[in-house]
Each structure stands twice: as C-alpha cells, then as structure tokens.
Amino acid sequence: MSRWEPNARGRLAEAALELYSERGYEQTTVAEIARRAGLTERTFFRHYTDKREVLFGGSGALQELFVGAVAEAPESAAPIDAIAAGLEAVSAMFVGRREQSRRRQTVIAGNAELQERELIKLASLAAALGGALRGRGVTEPAASLTAEAGVAVFKVGFERWIAPAEEREMASLMRESLDELRAVTAGGRA
C-alpha cells in the first residue's frame, strides 16, 4: 500500500461488486475491475489473488472478530453466551453495510463456485469457533455443537438481515434468531 493509492483494497472491492452486479461475475475481468477503481492490475494482485477472492476479502476479519469475542468472553459465560458475544461483535462490523451485503449475496447466489466458497467460509468459521470453545475448557461434543449452533444462527440471522425491506439492525436479528433456536430445541418431548 502506498500513499498514492489510498484505500485501494476497498476501492477494488467496491468496483468489483459494481461490475459483478452490472454485467455478471463471469463476464468481468480483473483488468476491468482495476480500471473502474482507477488502479492498475498490478495493484489488484497486490491485494487479491483473483476476482473470486475480492468477494471474500472480509472473511478473515469476520472469523477473527467472531472467534476473538468468543475467546475473550467472561470466564463465567456459558458456551452459548460466548457465542452470543461473538454474534454481537460480528454485527457491529456490518453496521452500514447492508446494501453492499445484499448486492454481494445476489452475485454469490448466481454462481455455484461462489456458493461453494461461501460454504467453505462457514465450515471454517464453525471449526474455528469449536477451537475457541475448547480453548475455554468446553469439552466435546458440546464445543462442536455450540459452534455449529452459532454458525446456524449467524447464517439465518444474516439472511434475515439482508432480506428485502428488512430494516432492523443485525444485532437484534441475531439475538432473535438465537432465542428462536433456543425455543425450537427446547420444544418437543424433552
């Protein structure tokens, strides 16, 4: 990153999303993304491996934030409350990014390869959360189940947040979804 290219990473991501939405993901080249962002292809490749990774540039930060919040939740917090703390942290990261997230989701929904990449992202998140919970002394299978439950809530809460006309904040949708998961698992014969 040099001072002649302020926020190159963000500009490339925004340009890519614009082009993918306008003319389709398959039809867009790295050269076009760089041009739209007013940058060179060389700069593009300093920030991203390929045009697919532009859409997943935030995955590492999301996982780090989620896992960090779980790891740092008060020692007294139950596993599911550590997950709830992670969901709060992640929600804060998405404030002001609903429209961008909607456009990204539309692009991903239109391409099988991108959907696979998204599934890998969530599987990696579940594995990392399981590790963070074991780090808190949670034993198996509780750690893996709580981690999977956390990813399920994140997935469903996120879908609700980007649904057309939805205006509630992500944080409250995540809390609602977690409460709903508690309710459905508490239902039935148990």
Next chain:
Amino acid sequence: MSRWEPNARGRLAEAALELYSERGYEQTTVAEIARRAGLTERTFFRHYTDKREVLFGGSGALQELFVGAVAEAPESAAPIDAIAAGLEAVSAMFVGRREQSRRRQTVIAGNAELQERELIKLASLAAALGGALRGRGVTEPAASLTAEAGVAVFKVGFERWIAPAEEREMASLMRESLDELRAVTAGGRA
C-alpha cells in the same frame, strides 16, 4: 442394469473405496475401478458421472430418507421431534456400514475438492429439511433454524460414530448429540 452385472453399483463403490484407500483418490482412474470390480468402464459410466460421484452415491438416498421421515412424522410432533425422527431413519440406513464410512471419511479428509462436495451435500440437506418443515406448517425463521440444528446434530453425531474405537450405535449417538444441543442452547442467560 442387466442380469449379467448383479449389484454393479455397489461393487463399483466398494472397488473405488478400496483403491482410494490403497493408492489415493487422485491416483485412481475410472478404468482401474471398473477392472477391480470386474466390470467395464462403460458400466461404470452407466452408474456414476465420474470418480468423485462414487463417494456420494448415497447422498440422494440419505437426503430422501431424512426429509421423508421429517415430512411423515406425526402431525402433533414438534419441529425438533420431526428432525429427531429423521435422525432415527438415517441411523437405520447406516447400520453395518461403520467401517466403510470410516474409510470414506479418510479419503474425503485428504482432498479439498471432496471436502467441498461434502459441504454442498450438507447445505443441500439443510435446505431440503427446511422445506420439509415449512411443508409441516413451521414458519420462518424457526424452520431454517431447526433444519440447521438437525444438520449440526447429524454432522457431530456422525463424526462421533466413526471416531476410532467408538462402538455405540449411530442412533444412540444422534440422540445423545441432540440432547447435548438442547443442553448447550438452554444454558446461559436465557
């Protein structure tokens, strides 16, 4: 399928798993699989699209069985109990197949492309279970959350079932995992 090739599908799957375990997935060709099964390549392609699909030949049946059991659970059953009925049905399907499942898992763990295919299988299962629950009149987001919870239990229960030295039946590990999920979500501040 002709009467000169009894159980060709199963013989091909068994031959493929043997070869993948012996010499690696990447190193095995369709010709070798057919030869090991005492069949022709042409017969192979009558049953499977490619050498990857041999490992996922049971996915359709698994999903059908799981979804069918959810759909046909008593009308009075809570959503999570319909999922529990699905887990029972699926467990019955795996009786006597633990060693085969262990070998399959080892092959899949060694190849990124196969792991992706496995994630797609589980995502497809979650979507289908959500649909079956909506068909039972369960509203959103409860339907999606219950479906995701069901897949989480299946995933964790399955991993426990194929763990080295594990001898308990899949059905009881699934029940235990579901109870554990209930316990972890019931924990905490709620």
